[in-house]
Amino acid sequence: MVINSVLHIFERAGLSVIFFLRSVGCIFSGRVRWKDVFKEIYEQGVETAIIVAMTSFATGAVLGLQGYVMLTQFGAREYVAHLVALSLVRELSPVFTSFIFSGKAGARMAAELGSMNVNDQILATRTLGVDPVEFLVVPRMIACFLVLPGLVVLSELFGIFGGYTIGVFDAGVPGASYIQQTLTAIRFVDFFSGFIKTLFFAVFIAWVCCFEGFYTKGGSLGVGRFTTRAVALSYIIVVISNTVLTKIILTFWG
């Protein structure tokens, strides 16, 4: 029983690596359907952007509130802009946006591919002489890779705006000073480290969600099971890879 489970995990892992290499192979051999990529960018990006903007604004505002209370105790309330900007750019925006993205766009990708698989549409693609990975997976993967970094930047902007609202209207920090402090606080390396992590998260989310969807079994029940598994796995991989990547980035760039 245990041996079978372990073998199954290795089998899935091997299959997922082959699946990823097939997808990357399509991309590097130029077999990319850009029209479908743009359609996916729109579908993945627009719907998620609204949620990301709203939650990021609220997160920035909460950070501002908590930071203001804490920093006031040390007589450093003017540093609230630093706290908000650095927290968002280095950690919160990349990780939270990835969570939201995998819960929305990732789940959508897994469910779409899963339902296509259980309804024989992926098989039909093969019978029509078309590579289903090229037609159905690659556009979703590329769109994911392009959309998530954009959403993270959007999250940072709205988060900072949320912090600004509290800092200026509640804490009484002058608006120009808040903006000046924010710009001073964020060094290129801070933005860069968050951005690099986002690119990795995008690859992991696209890979996991497309793989789980593509190999969904078990009818409509299976679609639900594999989709939730895709999202759960994405969360776990984002959290673990965030720790590893943060350590690497801090080691090399401080």
Added chain:
Amino acid sequence: MIRVEGLVKSFAKQRVLDEVDLQVKDGEILVILGESGSGKSVLLRHLIGLEVPDQGKVFIKDVDITVLPESKLLKVRRDIGYLFQDGALYDFMSVEENVAFPLLEHTKISEKEAYQKVHELLEMVGLSSAKTKLPSELSGGMRKRAALARAVVLGSKIVLCDEPTSGLDPIKSREISDLIKEVSRRFKSTMVITSHDMMNAFRIADRLVLLKNGKIRIEGSPRDLKESKDSFLQEFLTDQYS
């Protein structure tokens, strides 16, 4: 055109196809009959390389497709139309987009010409009024018609149909069967159809084979089968007509 030699396939130690030999001539309509689970669909899927046999060979136009890699199989499949049991139309495309898809993928004709051809074909299968509808807005029979149009839009000389009448009422089953016959006549296609619908099978088939436990039990023209005294065939016929 199609030749199957000693085909063996097992799933989880259960032998689904057991040394099956079969030949389908050019332009022939062959119906594979059998009970549910008798291996009809598995046999059909071997004919387009969707299954890899444990033993045996499948020749399409004298090319053994069982040894071809997926990249080469994709090219072979462009010459074969495949009608899935539930149509397997893309649910994010309209009917006309579904039918146009193979044309736009594999030919160099303009989009305008492709859609002109698609509209002619949709008229033939009686779906002109539903061309902009999504598959989810169609009835079962309409979905099968659209899927049949997609299967033959490239003018494939081989068309494989998996249970084309399943889930349809007797009138719709008859209509789909007649349509398949008409398509075969018009495109001069070789058709291999799996079915357990004896009545329509006898109406459209040039030749029939009856599968039992993964083996061909009996083979012949509709007349041969009607005159056969085979006990399993008799039982199968009796169950169908009762």
